[in-house]
Amino acid sequence: MHNHVKITYCTQCRWMLRAAWMGQELLTTFEEELEELSLCPGTGGIFEVEANGQLIWSRKEKGRFPEITELKQLVRDVIAPEKPLGHADRKIHGQ
Amino acid sequence: MHNHVKITYCTQCRWMLRAAWMGQELLTTFEEELEELSLCPGTGGIFEVEANGQLIWSRKEKGRFPEITELKQLVRDVIAPEKPLGHADRKIHGQ
Numbered sequence: 001m002h003n004h005v006k007i008t009y010c011t012q013c014r015w016m017l018r019a020a021w022m023g024q025e026l027l028t029t030f031e032e033e034l035e036e037l038s039l040c041p042g043t044g045g046i047f048e049v050e051a052n053g054q055l056i057w058s059r060k061e062k063g064r065f066p067e068i069t070e071l072k073q074l075v076r077d078v079i080a081p082e083k084p085l086g087h088a089d090r091k092i093h094g095q
Numbered sequence: 096m097h098n099h100v101k102i103t104y105c106t107q108c109r110w111m112l113r114a115a116w117m118g119q120e121l122l123t124t125f126e127e128e129l130e131e132l133s134l135c136p137g138t139g140g141i142f143e144v145e146a147n148g149q150l151i152w153s154r155k156e157k158g159r160f161p162e163i164t165e166l167k168q169l170v171r172d173v174i175a176p177e178k179p180l181g182h183a184d185r186k187i188h189g190q
Binding site for chain 1: 101106111112115118119122123126129130131132133134135136
């Protein structure tokens with residue numbers, strides 16, 4: 001399985017740095033599991049994260065950006081369900 | 096044409112930050128032309144850049160990393176041959 005995470009971000013909103021930061025966090029946490037991390041410019045307020053083709057975050061749907069811990073759990077659940085995330089696995093507000 | 100640049104870097108050599116920096120430079124310079132910029136972890140001293148499937152830089156072949164201006168010209172020649180790069184188009188040593 002070629003584990004691939006794709007982050008699509010809005011260039012008009014200047015969200016590349018945020019997307020690139022999150023991408024580097026995922027490449028660090030999932031250094032063994034992630035084969036490819038893609039950054040894709042978009043427009044119109046888009047900020048979406050896909051893991052192996054599954055949409056795991058949409059800013060339009062959620063009305064906010066993911067916290068990095070939250071995003072790591074969502075990515076883990078798709079690409080490496082057995083992988084413990086240590087402190088990152090503590091409960092996220094209300095989840 | 097889905098313009099896609101892929102940077103494969105060695106995690107053992109800690110080259111993710113360098114690869115991510117170059118990726119962000121390319122996403123900035125080619126904001127209109129580049130649909131996808133991928134960062135791919137590898138091992139064994141690999142540092143390679145592909146543009147639309149064409150290998151445009153191999154550290155093993157060249158024995159060094161590309162200068163960012165050099166890399167932008169190589170990417171431009173594949174994904175946007177008509178695009179002027181302004182000062183980045185000045186002669187590169189001996190080219």
